[in-house]
Amino acid sequence: TSWAEEKGYLEQIEVLGFVDHTLSVDWILEAGGRVMNLLTKGSENHCTNQLRKTLDEHLREIRKT
Numbered sequence: 001t002s003w004a005e006e007k008g009y010l011e012q013i014e015v016l017g018f019v020d021h022t023l024s025v026d027w028i029l030e031a032g033g034r035v036m037n038l039l040t041k042g043s044e045n046h047c048t049n050q051l052r053k054t055l056d057e058h059l060r061e062i063r064k065t
Contacts, residue, residue, distance in 0.1 A: 001032030010034055019061045038065065 004010045010032075017024035017036040028036050040062055041047050047058045 005032070017065075019058070019065050021061075021064055025065065038062070 001010060001013070004013050011034055013033065014035045014037040015028045015031070015033040017028060017038050019038065019040060025036065041051060041058060044055055047053050047055050051058060053061075
């Protein structure tokens with residue numbers, strides 16, 4: 001991140017983050033990142049079968065993150 005900051009590219013680097021409240025956010029900020037691409041599931045099938053959560057539960061966790 002120091003190279004990107006020196007060259008003016010820091011805002012163009014996206015780091016993949018997870019729906020994990022503040023764990024990913026804190027790690028990305030500590031590493032010097034500024035832009036997070038939040039990995040979420042977009043279909044009911046993904047929520048119920050992969051995450052084993054309802055759509056409402058997943059949306060609540062996204063908002064919390």
